[in-house]
Amino acid sequence: EVRLVESGGGLVQPGGSLRLSCAASGFTFSNYEMSWVRQAPGKGLEWISNISRSDITTQYAESVKGRFTISRDNAKNLLYLQMKSLRVEDTATYFCASGGSYLSHWGQGTLVTVSS
Amino acid sequence: DIQMTQSPSTLSASVGDEVTLSCRASQSIHSWLAWYRQKPGKAPHLLIYQASSLESGVPSRFSGSGSGTEFTLTISSLQPDDSATYYCQQYNSYPWTFGQGTKVEI
Numbered sequence: 001e002v003r004l005v006e007s008g009g010g011l012v013q014p015g016g017s018l019r020l021s022c023a024a025s026g027f028t029f030s031n032y033e034m035s036w037v038r039q040a041p042g043k044g045l046e047w048i049s050n051i052s053r054s055d056i057t058t059q060y061a062e063s064v065k066g067r068f069t070i071s072r073d074n075a076k077n078l079l080y081l082q083m084k085s086l087r088v089e090d091t092a093t094y095f096c097a098s099g100g101s102y103l104s105h106w107g108q109g110t111l112v113t114v115s116s
Numbered sequence: 117d118i119q120m121t122q123s124p125s126t127l128s129a130s131v132g133d134e135v136t137l138s139c140r141a142s143q144s145i146h147s148w149l150a151w152y153r154q155k156p157g158k159a160p161h162l163l164i165y166q167a168s169s170l171e172s173g174v175p176s177r178f179s180g181s182g183s184g185t186e187f188t189l190t191i192s193s194l195q196p197d198d199s200a201t202y203y204c205q206q207y208n209s210y211p212w213t214f215g216q217g218t219k220v221e222i
Contacts, residue, residue, distance in 0.1 A: 045152075045217075046214065059210050101148070101212075106159035106160055108159055109159055
């Protein structure tokens with residue numbers, strides 16, 4: 001069974017940093033591109049980043065470019081999202097998902113709240 | 117960026133009804149479109165990819181069609197479990213973008 005479990009969310013002040021993790025199991029992690037998608041409270045879905053299988057190619061939404069960094073550790077089956085210079089508008093549930101185009105499997109999400 | 121517009125925003129229907137949800141892209145995305153269902157408090161779940169390919173394990177009452185800029189998701193016989201918000205997503209060009217969602221009420 002494919003399983004994606006996010007962690008690392010929480011309350012952070014504006015300008016702060018946070019690193020999210022996504023633990024993958026049930027599939028050959030290194031064979032799949034991976035993505036992060038977020039959803040602000042009561043709002044729709046926003047794709048924010050994806051990464052190639054070998055950690056060579058990354059893509060970002062303009063809203064996070066230069067502030068967020070996606071990475072992966074294929075030996076540990078882990079996906080990361082390093083978030084810096086956080087803003088109030090980054091408040092959202094962050095989902096990791098398998099796939100770099102359409103998103104086949106999703107984690108349950110981790111809530112990031114940016115507030116003073 | 118490619119804008120994705122879904123209609124209607126909300127749809128009320130009864131169990132057993134056939135319903136059609138629409139998704140329009142601001143420019144051609146060929147067939148690079150996916151549909152997801154999201155139940156309240158849960159993660160989205162992939163239903164359809166490449167506009168009309170049914171994801172493994174998804175009930176056959178779901179079907180997708182369209183190409184270019186106009187797409188539809190049809191649920192042939194609505195079930196209570198289908199009460200959810202449905203999103204389309206284009207993956208033709210970056211940034212990937214989602215529609216604003218259609219909420220289906222039963």
